[in-house]
Amino acid sequence: xxxxxxxxxxxxxxxxxxxxxxxxxxxxxxxxxxxxxxxxxxxxxxxxxxxxxxxxxxxxxxxxxxxxxxxxxxxxxxxxxxxxxxxxxxxxxxxxxxxxxxxxxxxxxxxxxxxxxxxxxxxxxxxxxxxxxxxxxxxxxxxxxxxxxxxxxxxxxxxxxxxxxxxxxxxxxxxxxxxxxxxxxxxxxxxxxxxxxxxxxxxxxxxxxxxxxxxxxxxxxxxxxxxxxxxxxxxxxxxxxxxxxxxxxxxxxxxxxxxxxxxxxxxxxxxxxxxxxxxxxxxxxxxxxxxxxxxxxxxxxxxxxxxxxxxxxxxxxxxxxxxxxxxxxxxxxxxxxxxxxxxxxxxxxxxxxxxxxxxxxxxxxxxxxxxxxxxxxxxxxxxxxxxxxxxxxxxxxxxxxxxxxxxxxxxxxxxxxx
Amino acid sequence: xxxxxxxxxxxxxxxxxxxxxxxxxxxxxxxxxxxxxxxxxxxxxxxxxxxxxxxxxxxxxxxxxxxxxxxxxxxxxxxxxxxxxxxxxxxxxxxxxxxxxxxxxxxxxxxxxxxxxxxxxxxxxxxxxxxxxxxxxxxxxxxxxxxxxxxxxxxxxxxxxxxxxxxxxxxxxxxxxxxxxxxxxxxxxxxxxxxxxxxxxxxxxxxxxxxxxxxxxxxxxxxxxxxxxxxxxxxxxxxxxxxxxxxxxxxxxxxxxxxxxxxxxxxxxxxxxxxxxxxxxxxxxxxxxxxxxxxxxxxxxxxxxxxxxxxxxxxxxxxxxxxxxxxxxxxxxxxxxxxxxxxxxxxxxxxxxxxxxxxxxxxxxxxxxxxxxxxxxxxxxxxxxxxxxxxxxxxxxxxxxxxxxxxxxxxxxxxxxx
Numbered sequence: 001x002x003x004x005x006x007x008x009x010x011x012x013x014x015x016x017x018x019x020x021x022x023x024x025x026x027x028x029x030x031x032x033x034x035x036x037x038x039x040x041x042x043x044x045x046x047x048x049x050x051x052x053x054x055x056x057x058x059x060x061x062x063x064x065x066x067x068x069x070x071x072x073x074x075x076x077x078x079x080x081x082x083x084x085x086x087x088x089x090x091x092x093x094x095x096x097x098x099x100x101x102x103x104x105x106x107x108x109x110x111x112x113x114x115x116x117x118x119x120x121x122x123x124x125x126x127x128x129x130x131x132x133x134x135x136x137x138x139x140x141x142x143x144x145x146x147x148x149x150x151x152x153x154x155x156x157x158x159x160x161x162x163x164x165x166x167x168x169x170x171x172x173x174x175x176x177x178x179x180x181x182x183x184x185x186x187x188x189x190x191x192x193x194x195x196x197x198x199x200x201x202x203x204x205x206x207x208x209x210x211x212x213x214x215x216x217x218x219x220x221x222x223x224x225x226x227x228x229x230x231x232x233x234x235x236x237x238x239x240x241x242x243x244x245x246x247x248x249x250x251x252x253x254x255x256x257x258x259x260x261x262x263x264x265x266x267x268x269x270x271x272x273x274x275x276x277x278x279x280x281x282x283x284x285x286x287x288x289x290x291x292x293x294x295x296x297x298x299x300x301x302x303x304x305x306x307x308x309x310x311x312x313x314x315x316x317x318x319x320x321x322x323x324x325x326x327x328x329x330x331x332x333x334x335x336x337x338x339x340x341x342x343x344x345x346x347x348x349x350x351x352x353x354x355x356x357x358x359x360x361x362x363x364x365x366x367x368x369x370x371x372x373x374x375x376x377x378x379x380x381x382x383x384x385x386x387x388x389x390x391x392x393x394x395x396x397x398x399x400x401x402x403x404x405x406x407x408x409x410x411x412x413x414x415x416x417x418x
Numbered sequence: 419x420x421x422x423x424x425x426x427x428x429x430x431x432x433x434x435x436x437x438x439x440x441x442x443x444x445x446x447x448x449x450x451x452x453x454x455x456x457x458x459x460x461x462x463x464x465x466x467x468x469x470x471x472x473x474x475x476x477x478x479x480x481x482x483x484x485x486x487x488x489x490x491x492x493x494x495x496x497x498x499x500x501x502x503x504x505x506x507x508x509x510x511x512x513x514x515x516x517x518x519x520x521x522x523x524x525x526x527x528x529x530x531x532x533x534x535x536x537x538x539x540x541x542x543x544x545x546x547x548x549x550x551x552x553x554x555x556x557x558x559x560x561x562x563x564x565x566x567x568x569x570x571x572x573x574x575x576x577x578x579x580x581x582x583x584x585x586x587x588x589x590x591x592x593x594x595x596x597x598x599x600x601x602x603x604x605x606x607x608x609x610x611x612x613x614x615x616x617x618x619x620x621x622x623x624x625x626x627x628x629x630x631x632x633x634x635x636x637x638x639x640x641x642x643x644x645x646x647x648x649x650x651x652x653x654x655x656x657x658x659x660x661x662x663x664x665x666x667x668x669x670x671x672x673x674x675x676x677x678x679x680x681x682x683x684x685x686x687x688x689x690x691x692x693x694x695x696x697x698x699x700x701x702x703x704x705x706x707x708x709x710x711x712x713x714x715x716x717x718x719x720x721x722x723x724x725x726x727x728x729x730x731x732x733x734x735x736x737x738x739x740x741x742x743x744x745x746x747x748x749x750x751x752x753x754x755x756x757x758x759x760x761x762x763x764x765x766x767x768x769x770x771x772x773x774x775x776x777x778x779x780x781x782x783x784x785x786x787x788x789x790x791x792x793x794x795x796x797x798x799x800x801x802x803x804x805x806x807x808x809x810x811x812x813x814x815x816x817x818x819x820x821x822x823x824x825x826x827x828x829x830x831x832x833x834x835x836x
Binding site: 035036038040044063065066067068069070073074075076077078079080082111112114115150152154156157160161163164165166175177203204205206209210211212213214217218220221222223224226227229230235254255283372 | 455629639
C-alpha cells in the first residue's frame with residue numbers, strides 16, 4: 001500500500017507552512033464554542049497521498065473546510081480511520097504528547113485494515129509538533145499549566161471513485177480542538193457520587209466480531225454503534241457495555257476499555273481484570289496499555305492503603321461480574337480512554353457536565369437485563385485504584401510530581417514566538 | 419430521528435434548480451473518463467437536513483465538490499449510507515427507473531441503522547426524476563436506446579462534531595455517472611467462457627455477523643472488506659464469496675447476492691437457492707428480490723428448454739455446494755446486483771473489461787481452500803436460468819418485448835427541451 005520504492009514517503013520535516021492572517025478567538029472554558037467539540041485552532045496539518053506519487057509535501061495551513069468530490073471513497077465506503085490524542089501544557093511550561101508513537105502505530109495499523117496508504121508512523125508526532133509549535137502558544141498559554149487540546153489525526157480515502165476498490169488517493173489531516181475539562185466545569189456541591197452508568201448490550205446487537213475489525217480505529221466501528229448508544233442514553237445511561245457471544249463476554253464500554261478490580265473467589269486475592277486483545281474484539285487503547293503497564297510494575301505491592309493486585313488480561317463474562325457483585329467481591333470498576341463521553345444525545349445541557357470522563361473514570365452502575373449493579377457500594381473501603389492510576393498518568397502527561405522527563409512523554413520544543 | 423412534527427419533511431416537489439452554464443463533454447463509451455466511474459453529469463441533487471429545522475429545500479445545481487468540515491461526522495464515524503441504481507433510456511425513447519421505491523425504502527432503513535435522519539422514501543425517485551429531466555436528454559440521448567447512467571444517492575452526517583453522537587446535520591446528494599456497458603466493450607473473438615471467478619473467504623475474515631449491520635447499505639460494510647477483496651484480486655479472482663460461521667454458510671459475493679441452481683440430492687428436482695434475509699447477514703438486494711419474484715412466478719413451469727425450478731431461500735453451506743459439484747448436480751450459479759465489479763485493483767486495463775458484471779452474471783469458478791469448482795462444466799446442457807432472468811429484467815428496464823408499462827418501472831416524464 002504505497003510503500004513502493006519509487007514513491008515518496010511521508011516526511012514531516014519538509015512541511016510547508018502558511019500562516020493564518022485571520023486568527024480565531026480562543027473560546028473560554030465552558031463556552032458554547034468549547035462545548036461544541038468542533039471549534040478548531042487556527043491551523044491544521046494536511047498531507048495528500050496518491051498511488052502514483054506517494055506522499056506529497058505536508059502542509060500546515062489555516063483551518064478550513066475540505067473540498068471533497070461527491071464520489072470520494074470516504075463518503076461511500078468508509079475508507080477512514082482516526083486517532084484520539086491530546087497535547088498537554090505542562091506544569092513546567094512545556095508542551096507534551098503522551099506516547100505519540102503508540103497512536104502513530106495504531107493509525108498505521110487501522111489504515112492497513114481498510115487499504116489506506118502506509119506511512120512512517122514516527123512522522124505523525126513530528127507533524128503534530130509542527131502544528132503545535134504554531135498554535136500552542138496562543139491556544140495553550142504557557143501560564144496556564146494543566147490545560148490541553150484534543151488532537152484528531154484522520155486519514156481518509158479522498159479520491160473520486162464509485163467503483164468499490166482500494167483508495168487511489170488519500171488525505172491525512174490533523175486538527176486540534178479545545179476540549180471541556182471536567183475539573184474546571186464541575187458544579188460545586190453537586191449531589192451524588194461521580195461515575196458512569198453502563199448499560200450492557202442486548203444479545204441482538206453486537207459491536208464487533210472475530211475476523212472483523214473491532215480492534216482497528218475505523219470509522220466503521222462507530223456509526224453503526226450509535227443506535228445502541230442512543231438507546232442507552234435515552235434511558236439515562238452514559239455508555240453501552242458491549243458484550244459478545246453466547247457466554248456474554250465483557251469487551252469494551254462505549255469507545256473506552258473496561259476494567260474491574262475484584263476479589264478472586266478461590267484465593268481471596270485482588271485482581272485487576274480486562275478483556276484480552278487476542279480475539280480482536282476490542283480497541284488496543286493507549287491508556288489501556290499504560291494502565292496495564294503501571295499496574296503491573298507499581299501495584300504488585302501495596303500502594304498507600306491499596307492492597308496489591310494481580311493484573312490479568314483474559315476473557316470474562318458479565319455473569320462473572322454479576323456473581324462477584326452478588327458476593328460482595330467487587331472492589332471497583334472503571335473505563336479508560338483519551339476522549340470524553342457524556343450523556344447527551346442532543347445538545348449540551350450544562351447539568352450533565354459532571355458526567356465527563358477524563359482518561360480514567362469510575363463506573364457507578366452496570367445494568368444487565370433486570371439487574372442493576374451498584375459498582376461503588378461494596379468495595380468502597382478498598383477502592384482507589386482508578387484514582388491512583390489517574391494520578392500517575394496525569395503526572396506524566398503534565399510533567400509534574402517528578403515526572404518531568406518520563407519516557408512516555410514527547411516534549412514539543414521550538415514553540416513560535418509570535 | 420428528525421420526523422418530529424414541527425420540522426420540515428423532505429419535499430422534492432419544491433426543488434430549487436440552478437442550471438450549469440458550463441456543460442461538460444459527455445464521455446465516449448469506453449473512454450478513460452467513462453472508465454473512471456467518477457465522471458459525473460452536469461448537475462447533482464442535494465438536500466440538507468438539520469436536527470432543528472428538518473429538511474431544507476432540495477436543490478438541483480451544477481456538479482461540484484462538497485465543502486465539508488474536517489470535523490464532520492461522516493469523515494470520522496462512517497455515518498454514511500448509499501444506494502446503487504440506474505436510469506435507463508428505453509427502446510420507446512422513455513427514461514425509466516427500476517423499482518426506485520425499493521431503493522428509497524432501503525436507503526431509509528440504512529439511514530436508521532446509523533442514526534441518520536428519516537425521510538419520506540418516495541421523494542427519492544421524484545428528486546432523481548428532477549435531476550434526470552435536466553441531464554437525461556444530453557447524457558442519455560433519445561436516439562440511443564439501451565444506454566443507462568449509474569445513480570448514486572448518498573446520505574452523510576455532514577455536521578461538525580468530534581464527539582461521538584447522533585448526527586445533527588446531514589446531506590443527501592445524488593450524482594449520475596456514465597458507466598461502462600460490457601455489451602458495448604467486449605472484444606470480438608475473446609477467448610474463454612464468460613463468468614466470474616469467486617474466492618471463498620478464509621475463516622479469519624468475516625464480512626458480517628448476526629446483530630451487526632451486513633443487511634444495511636452502510637459505508638461501514640465496504641471499507642473493511644477491501645483487504646480481502648484486494649487479496650482475492652491479487653490471485654486472479656473477481657470477488658470474495660463471503661462465508662459465515664463454523665459450518666461455512668454461503669452468504670453473498672463481493673457486494674452482490676449469490677444464487678445456485680442445483681439438483682436436489684433426494685428428489686432429483688431442480689432448485690434455485692440463495693441465502694435468506696432473516697439472519698441479517700446479507701444485503702436485501704433489489705435485483706435479488708426481483709429474481710426471486712420472477713423465478714417464483716415464471717419458472718415453476720418449464721420456460722423453453724429450461725426445466726421448472728423450486729425457489730428456496732435458506733441457509734446453505736459451501737460444503738453443500740462442493741458436494742453437489744462433486745456429484746455433478748450443479749446446473750449453474752450466478753450473482754446479481756445493480757453495479758458492476760471487475761478484476762482490477764489499480765487502474766483499468768482494457769483486457770479485463772470482459773469481466774464486467776451486469777445485473778446478473780454467471781459464476782465460472784469458485785475456489786474454496788484447495789478445491790477449484792468449475793461451475794459451468796457439468797450443468798452446461800441444462801443451464802440458462804441466469805440468461806433468461808437477465809433477459810426478463812432487461813425487457814422491463816428498457817421497456818421492450820412488451821414490457822413498456824411494467825409495474826416495476828417508474829417512467830420519468832417531462833424531460834427538458836434544452
